[in-house]
Amino acid sequence: MSGCRGEIEPGDEVPRVFVRCIGDRTPSLVQYIEHGIEEEGVSWAVQPGYDGAVMEVAYRAAMDSKLKIGVSVTAGGRVVVHHKQLPGDDPLFDVADPTADDARKLGSNAARLAKRMPLKPIGEGWTA
Amino acid sequence: MGYVAGVDIGNSSTEVALLRRPDSGGETTFVSDALYRTTGLKGTKKNVPGVIKALREASKEAGIDASEIDRVLLNEAAPVIGDVAMETITETVITESTMIGHDPSTPGGVGLGTGTTTEITAEMEAHPTGEPIVFLIPETVDFAVAAETIDEWVAAGYEINGAIVQRDDAVLIDNRIDIDIPIVDEVGQLGDVPRGQRAAVEVAPQTSGKTIDELSNPYGIATVFDLSPEETQKIIPVSRALVGNKSAVVIKTPEGDVEERTIPAGELRILDERGVETPVPVDEGADRIMEAVMDNWPVADVRGESGSNIGGMLNRARDSMAEVTGQPVDSIEIRDIMAVDTLVPQEVEGSVAGEHSMENAVALAAMVKTQQLPMQQIANGIEDELGAEVLIQGVEAKMAVLGSLTTPGTDHPVAILDMGGGSTDAAYMDEAKSIDSIHLSGAGDMVTMLIDSELSLDDRELAEEIKIYPAAEVETLFSVRQEDGTVNFFDDPVDPELFGRTVLLKDDEMRPIPIDKSAEEIRRVRRRAKRRVFVRNAERALNIITPTENIRHLPFVVMTGRSALDFEIPEMISDALAEYGIVCGRANVRGETGPRNAVATGLVLSHIRGGSHLEFEIPEELTSALERTRLQADGQ
Numbered sequence: 001m002s003g004c005r006g007e008i009e010p011g012d013e014v015p016r017v018f019v020r021c022i023g024d025r026t027p028s029l030v031q032y033i034e035h036g037i038e039e040e041g042v043s044w045a046v047q048p049g050y051d052g053a054v055m056e057v058a059y060r061a062a063m064d065s066k067l068k069i070g071v072s073v074t075a076g077g078r079v080v081v082h083h084k085q086l087p088g089d090d091p092l093f094d095v096a097d098p099t100a101d102d103a104r105k106l107g108s109n110a111a112r113l114a115k116r117m118p119l120k121p122i123g124e125g126w127t128a
Numbered sequence: 129m130g131y132v133a134g135v136d137i138g139n140s141s142t143e144v145a146l147l148r149r150p151d152s153g154g155e156t157t158f159v160s161d162a163l164y165r166t167t168g169l170k171g172t173k174k175n176v177p178g179v180i181k182a183l184r185e186a187s188k189e190a191g192i193d194a195s196e197i198d199r200v201l202l203n204e205a206a207p208v209i210g211d212v213a214m215e216t217i218t219e220t221v222i223t224e225s226t227m228i229g230h231d232p233s234t235p236g237g238v239g240l241g242t243g244t245t246t247e248i249t250a251e252m253e254a255h256p257t258g259e260p261i262v263f264l265i266p267e268t269v270d271f272a273v274a275a276e277t278i279d280e281w282v283a284a285g286y287e288i289n290g291a292i293v294q295r296d297d298a299v300l301i302d303n304r305i306d307i308d309i310p311i312v313d314e315v316g317q318l319g320d321v322p323r324g325q326r327a328a329v330e331v332a333p334q335t336s337g338k339t340i341d342e343l344s345n346p347y348g349i350a351t352v353f354d355l356s357p358e359e360t361q362k363i364i365p366v367s368r369a370l371v372g373n374k375s376a377v378v379i380k381t382p383e384g385d386v387e388e389r390t391i392p393a394g395e396l397r398i399l400d401e402r403g404v405e406t407p408v409p410v411d412e413g414a415d416r417i418m419e420a421v422m423d424n425w426p427v428a429d430v431r432g433e434s435g436s437n438i439g440g441m442l443n444r445a446r447d448s449m450a451e452v453t454g455q456p457v458d459s460i461e462i463r464d465i466m467a468v469d470t471l472v473p474q475e476v477e478g479s480v481a482g483e484h485s486m487e488n489a490v491a492l493a494a495m496v497k498t499q500q501l502p503m504q505q506i507a508n509g510i511e512d513e514l515g516a517e518v519l520i521q522g523v524e525a526k527m528a529v530l531g532s533l534t535t536p537g538t539d540h541p542v543a544i545l546d547m548g549g550g551s552t553d554a555a556y557m558d559e560a561k562s563i564d565s566i567h568l569s570g571a572g573d574m575v576t577m578l579i580d581s582e583l584s585l586d587d588r589e590l591a592e593e594i595k596i597y598p599a600a601e602v603e604t605l606f607s608v609r610q611e612d613g614t615v616n617f618f619d620d621p622v623d624p625e626l627f628g629r630t631v632l633l634k635d636d637e638m639r640p641i642p643i644d645k646s647a648e649e650i651r652r653v654r655r656r657a658k659r660r661v662f663v664r665n666a667e668r669a670l671n672i673i674t675p676t677e678n679i680r681h682l683p684f685v686v687m688t689g690r691s692a693l694d695f696e697i698p699e700m701i702s703d704a705l706a707e708y709g710i711v712c713g714r715a716n717v718r719g720e721t722g723p724r725n726a727v728a729t730g731l732v733l734s735h736i737r738g739g740s741h742l743e744f745e746i747p748e749e750l751t752s753a754l755e756r757t758r759l760q761a762d763g764q
Contacts, residue, residue, distance in 0.1 A: 112627075
């Protein structure tokens with residue numbers, strides 16, 4: 001259940017959920033996503049400095065992740081949770097400006113996807 | 129050209145078999161069949177619209193107009209209805225909150241720790257360092273702050289042995305503290321946890337796959353709290369409720385008391401045909417009740433104690449039968465009951481996090497019987513609508529035997545088992561082709577009730593679906609694993625709502641089951657309920673109906689009715705009967721309709737004296753329409 005920010009060390013073999021931030025700064029929302037992943041006991045890495053479309057960044061992260069799960073966060077606070085096996089333009093969750101609680105649930109769900117556990121509803125219901 | 133329609137009005141569906149009869153008297157042919165939902169209670173005038181619908185459907189399928197049907201044959205439905213009820217006979221009451229036995233998905237840390245329950249916001253100075261502490265962490269305290277506070281107290285020389293957390297924060301706290309202690313989280317009613325009391329917190333080692341082993345053991349709790357033998361006896365319900373958990377908390381309060389009470393469930397009084405009454409206390413369980421029923425067979429009536437659930441159910445069944453038939457309530461008799469012992473999860477009174485304990489209960493199904501249903505009203509109603517001549521051709525059970533004998537490979541003597549929703553009926557045709565029949569309580573509805581209560585669903589409709597559809601687990605976004613372990617893949621991803629859940633495979637869709645149970649557990653509960661109702665009743669019915677009262681002497685058993693369509697009930701019964709060396713299988717009426725349409729087909733066969741559809745001659749008494757009806761019909 002280790003997390004890390006920035007570059008992961010070369011040779012790191014730990015299966016992680018990749019949380020990629022678009023822009024150079026790490027939005028404050030990211031910490032709540034991290035808490036969600038951590039409480040579920042899954043490893044992750046936060047990586048800032050990406051640019052491009054939020055959907056593509058999340059999909060790319062899922063492709064790179066050994067857990068097949070990627071998350072992208074924009075500076076404006078949009079969060080996308082993606083899975084490698086899903087079509088690139090059809091992520092699991094795409095939520096604009098979630099509350100701290102929902103951001104944590106998005107983190108939980110990213111981790112629960114890896115654990116094969118039922119997901120938590122986000123906001124008013126299911127946002128896919 | 130003439131058309132004859134046999135109509136079987138059942139509890140839930142109305143079935144039609146349509147036969148073409150050439151005027152020249154040549155070969156008759158079954159041209160179509162139909163099935164429609166029964167409208168209204170079986171045996172009442174409200175059935176007429178359903179019958180008309182079913183007749184129209186069958187006509188349409190045969191390419192004729194309903195007005196071309198010149199004769200409609202009704203069965204005299206067995207004047208019985210079944211009802212079910214459940215009586216809980218034990219109850220666990222915790223007079224002071226003493227345990228937290230819920231199972232959060234992610235507790236933190238590991239091991240067993242004891243200490244005094246203390247608010248994490250408490251002043252350090254107010255507590256002596258010598259006293260071990262279990263912290264209570266409310267949702268208003270952030271996990272990072274809580275972790276810091278725990279480390280501060282430890283640094284100041286306090287012994288912190290565990291924590292109880294309101295939010296889902298256990299792992300986050302565990303990852304941020306320097307000590308290794310058990311942490312239980314997601315305790316919603318943290319405010320109800322008594323302060324300043326001795327508490328024990330246990331979390332099972334997470335990677336070991338084990339469950340807690342101290343607090344689920346009465347002597348483990350006795351060791352932790354230094355209990356006397358008398359006190360140890362009292363905490364047995366607590367330890368029992370915690371078995372199988374990954375984490376638990378037990379708090380000892382001075383006034384704390386847990387008791388397991390036996391609720392007086394009243395008694396049943398079983399009357400045999402000589403009027404001798406046998407009282408049976410319901411709380412002695414199903415075996416005693418069933419023994420008393422079979423000892424007093426044939427049962428003339430059963431009475432329950434008023435005020436109990438079972439007494440209420442028996443009265444309700446009597447009342448609805450009285451209403452249908454317009455006969456006085458006291459002329460209505462309960463001719464059979466079936467009892468099954470069951471365990472029902474019930475919320476423990478005085479629990480803090482919605483804990484459940486398994487309570488003993490008895491499930492009961494009753495069979496209510498009256499003289500006769502008002503079939504003539506229905507016959508008149510159909511006549512008015514269609515203008516065809518309507519006859520009440522025969523008695524349900526006998527017609528079912530005739531229809532079932534069109535199943536390829538059958539011969540008489542034969543026994544049929546008609547397994548419906550409300551009752552399990554059996555009929556036997558001997559070598560001389562005379563037919564005997566019985567109606568037993570306990571069928572599909574009882575299975576549904578057992579599933580509903582044992583899985584604590586409180587949703588009959590969902591329980592019904594769990595009964596008829598197999599379960600599966602959604603393992604990935606693109607695959608499910610079925611009960612038998614096979615995996616199926618999809619082209620499109622499942623809804624995120626379904627991911628990781630147990631679902632029912634309902635035709636082409638998947639319905640999530642909103643409870644935290646694996647497909648394996650659901651399968652176990654479902655099959656046990658079916659076995660205890662249907663296999664038990666099949667053996668009971670066949671033993672009673674066989675002239676020698678010995679199942680082994682039956683050569684053929686044919687299963688019909690709604691529950692014979694179930695995906696596993698026929699196999700379970702065939703399996704159970706295989707050891708007696710009987711050929712037992714699901715009917716295939718006319719070689720094409722499966723276990724459906726037996727009565728409707730039987731009615732038509734009775735009317736045309738078998739034609740070329742049966743291998744043998746139908747005896748006179750089975751071919752004539754019922755006397756009272758014919759008089760009426762002729763008079764018009």
